[in-house]
Amino acid sequence: MKNLSYPFRLILLLSVVISTGLSAGTPDNELNIFRKLSGKLQSVKTIAYHYTREFTYPAEDYHSKSEGEMYIDFSKENDLAGFRYQYRDTTGFSIFNNAELFETSAEDRTIQVKSKVTPADFEGLSPLYNSIITLRNILPAVISDQSILKQVKDTLIGKKQYYLLNFQTQDRYPDYLGKSFTLTTEKIRFYNTIIVDRKSFLPVSYIQLKKGSRDVNRTDFSRIVLNPAEPKENSWYYSTYLKEYKEKKRESVKLIDAGQVAPDFNLVRNETGEKVSLQQFRGHPVLLEFWIRNCSYCIKAVPDLNTLNTRYGVSGLKVLAINTMDSQQAIHQFVDRHKVHYDTLNGDASVNENYGVSAFPQIILIDKQGIVLYSGDLNISILDAMIGKSL
Template sequence: MKNFSFFFRFIILVSACTCLWLNAGTPEKELKIFRKLSQKLQSVKTITYRYTQEFTYPAEDYHSKSEGSIYIDFNKEYDLAGFRYQYKDQNGFSVFNNSGFFETSAADRTIHIKNKMKAADFEGLSALYNSIITLRNILPTVIKDEHIEKHVKDTLMGKKHFYLLNFKVQDRFPNYLGTDFTATTEKITFYNKLIVDRKSFLPVSFIQLKKGSRDINRTEFSDIVLHPVPPAEDSWYYSTYLKEYTPEERNPVKIIDVGQSAPDFTLDKSKTRGKVRLHEFKGEVVLLEFWIKNCSYCINAVPELNKLNNRYDPSKFKLLAVNTTDSRSSIDQFIIRHKVNYEVLSGDEAVNKNYGISAFPQIVLIDKKGAVIYSGDLNIAVLYPLISANL
C-alpha cells in the first residue's frame, strides 16, 4: 500500500474530525463499520506487513521513528497468547513461538533467550505496540463499551477514499496485547484514530492523540499480505541460530531489598544548583523516585507525587526525584512544564546501579534510620500509610 506523508495525513485527520465528539452515542451504520473491521481482523489466520512506528512529543523535544517487518500466525494451537510472531528490523530480529521468546542483536551478534513468557512480559515489546494484534484484541471491547464514544467518517488521501474510525477513551489506553486498557494516574482524554482501507477493510494507520497536547503516536501498516508463505519451521527455535549468535548472559537487575541500608550519594539539586547528600536527611523519612523524561508513566506520576509532597511536614519528610540520565536543561524544562513541586536531583549514574534501578519510575522509601522500607512501583495506596507510620 502506498505511504502518505504523515503531515498530509494529520491535516486530513484534524479537518475531518473537528466535530466528531459533539454527539454521544454511535449510529448503528457506523457501529457496523467497527464490527466489520473487528470481524476482518478476527478472520485473519496469517499475515505479514511492514510496520512503522513514530512518536512525536514536541513539548519534550522528542522524536523517534522505527521500521520493521512482521509475520504473525493466529493459529488456534497457539493458546498462550493466541499467536506467534517473527519481527525483524535493522537492529536484529525477535521471535515468540508460543512458549518462549528470543531476540538477536545485529551489532554484537548475541541472542537473548527467555524460555517462559507470561502476559506481563509482552508489555514493552516494540513489535506489539499498537499492532494488528492490539487492534484485533481491543476492538471487541471498544465496540461493546457504551461509554467509549465512536464515530466513523470518510477521509480522502491522494485520490483514494478511506474510512476514518474514531474512538475516544478517558484516562486509559490499550495495553500492548490489546487484552485490556491500562489506566493513567491523571485525567487524560485519548483520541484514537484508525484509517481503514475501504476495499480490503484492513487498517493502514493507527494514530493516538491526547486532548490539549501536541503529542502524537503513529503506527502505519503497509505491504500487507494475507496468507503469506510461512517462515521455515526451524526458524522458530533459538537453537537454529546458535552457530551465528552467542547467547547473551544477562544478570537480572533487582531493585534494592526492604531492610537494606540505603546507599549514600551526592547529587546536584536542580532548583538551587547546590549539592545534596542522602546522609543529610538522617532522622527524616525520604522517598526517592527514579525517573526519566521520555516516560509517560513518569509524567503521569507527577500530580500524585505533588500531592504526596504537599501532605507531609517538610521537616520530617523529603521527596527527592532522581534523574541521572537526562541533561540538566531537559530536566529543567520538565520541572517547569509539569509543575513539579518537589526537589529533583541529577548527576552520578552509579546511583541507579547501586539501587538496582532498571525501569522507570521506581520508588525507594527510606526510614529515619536510613533503612529501606519499600521498593518498587509507585503505589500511592501503600505509600501513604507507610510514610505516616514511620514519621
C-alpha cells in the same frame, strides 16, 4: 502510501474534533463497519507488513520513530498466545515461536531467550505496541462495550478513500496484546482513531491521543501482504543464531521492598553540580522519585511532588528526583518548563538497578535511619500519612 506524515496529521486533528463530539449509542451501520474490520482481522491467517511506530510529545520537545518488518502467523496451532511472529529492524530482531521468546541486539551481538512465556512478557515489546495483534484482539471488546463511544467517518487521503473508526475510552487503554485494557491511575480520556483502507478493509494506521494533550502515539502498517511466503523453518529457533550471537541471561528486576536498607548512591545535583549521597541525609526522611523526560506520568507528578516538598520540606523531608537516562540539558529544560521546586540528581545509572527500578515514575520513601518505608507509584494519600509519621 509514501510520505503520509502531513495528511495523516491533518486527519488526526480532524478526528479529534469528530471524537470529542461523540454521543452515546452507535448507529447500526457504523457499528457494522467496526464489525467488518474485526471480522477481516479475525480471518487473517498470516500477514506481513512494514511497521512504523512514532511518538510525538511537543511539550517535551520529544519525537521518536522506529520501523521494521513484521511477519505474524495466527494459525490455530499457535495456541499459547494465539500467534507467533518475527520482527526485524536495524537494531536486531524479535521472535516468538509459540514456545520461546527471544530478542537480539545488533549492537553487542547478544541474544536473550525467555522460556515459559506469559502474557506479561509481551508488554513493552516495541513491535507489538498498537499492532495488528492489538487491534485484532481489542476490537471485539470495543464493539461489545456500550460505554465505549464509537463513530465512523469517511475521508480521502491522496485521492484514495478510507474510513476513520473513532472510539473513546475513559481511564483505560489497550494493553500490548489487546487482550484487555490497562487502567490508568488518574482521569484520562483517550481518543483512538483507526484508519482503514476501504478497498482491502485493512487498517493502515492506529492513532491515540489524550484529552487536553498534544501528545500523539501513532502506528502505521504499510506494504501489507496477506498469506506471504513463510520464513524458513530454522529461522524460528534461537539455536540457529548462536554462532552469530552470544546468549545473554535475562535478569529479573524487582522494585526494592519496604523494610530493606536503602542503597547509598553518589550522584550530581543538577542545579549546582555538587556531589550528593543518600548517607548525607541520615536523620531526615527522604523521598526519591525515579523519572525520565519522555513520560507523561512524570510530568503529572511534578505538582504533587512540589506540594509534598512545600508541605514537609520545612520539617526535614528531602525530595530528590533521580534521572540517569536523559542529558543534563534535557533535565534542565524539564525543570524550567514544568517548574520543578525540588532537587534533581543525575549520574551513574546503577542506582536504578540497585533500587530495582525498571519503569517510571517510581517513588521510594526512606525513613531517618535509611530504611525503605514505601516503594511504588505516586500515591499522595499513602505518602501523606507515612511522611507525617516519619518526621
